[in-house]
Amino acid sequence: MTLQEVPPASGVRRKRLIALSAAASSLAMLGLSFAAVPLYRAYCAATGYGGTPQVAKLAPASEGERDLIVRFDANVGPGLAWTFVPETPEIKLRTGKTATIFYKITNMSDQATLARAAFNVSPESAGAYFDKIACFCFKDQKLGPRETLELPVVFFLDPELEKDATMVGVETITLSYTLYAAKPPTQDTVAAKEKPL
The missing domain is CATH 1.20.5 (Single alpha-helices involved in coiled-coils or other helix-helix interfaces)
Structure with a gap:
């Protein structure tokens, strides 16, 4: 048909x-x-694609065999009158060992402001092995006028990176943060978060 x-x-x-x-x-x-x-x-x-660090609850039970340099980078986005610096520019770290470093932020303006950190790890292949246990990047930071805070980052390098062929020639890993101005929550968003399910 x-x-x-x-x-x-x-x-x-x-x-x-x-x-x-x-x-x-x-x-x-x-x-x-x-x-x-x-x-x-x-x-x-x-x-860990694109250099995105992993989130971990606990450090590994044992250390690995490689030592790597971990560098810390801090940037402030446009429109945010804050200073932002790592207190330690770099450390030497054994895989599997937990480290704590601090970033210092200061609100240079005369009014309270809110910011949120965006982050990544380079080289990108290291993102799958950079594990954060605690980090200020998971929530907004509010600083009053001229207020200063020291914020910790607790992390380790997963010993599994020693088995990855793409990590063989990597000697240095950089953790980079950029703080961006954030908008304060509106009454509607606060009410929605407080509403029971």
């Missing part, structure tokens, strides 16, 4: 099916576009 021989009712049904399929595909693509950013962040956090 050719298309010309299809009865008119079947032709209408076919056009509806095609229209419904196109609409469903469009809605699915729209949904995926909204989910892309959170899914990408989750993927980076799980794999």
Whole structure:
């Protein structure tokens, strides 16, 4: 049976099916576009892709055999009147050993401001092995006028990096933070967080 021989009712049904399929595909693509950013962040956090450090609850039970230099970098985004520096520019660290370093931030303005840190590790291949146990980057930081804080970062380098061929020639890893101005929460967002589920 050719298309010309299809009865008119079947032709209408076919056009509806095609229209419904196109609409469903469009809605699915729209949904995926909204989910892309959170899914990408989750993927980076799980794999270390793009230099994203891992989050750990405990340090490994034993140390590895390699010592690496870990450098610390601090930057302030536009529009934020803060200073931000690591108190120690670099350390030598054995894989599997936990280290604590501090960053110092100062609000140089005459008003209270809020900021949030974005972070990454370079080279990117090291992100999968850079594990943070505690970090100020997981929440907004609020400083009053001229206030100064020292913020800790507790981390270790996973000894598994010693088995990764891409890490063989790596002698130095850099942990880099950038502070960006954040907006204070509105009454609606505060009420939504406090509302019981």
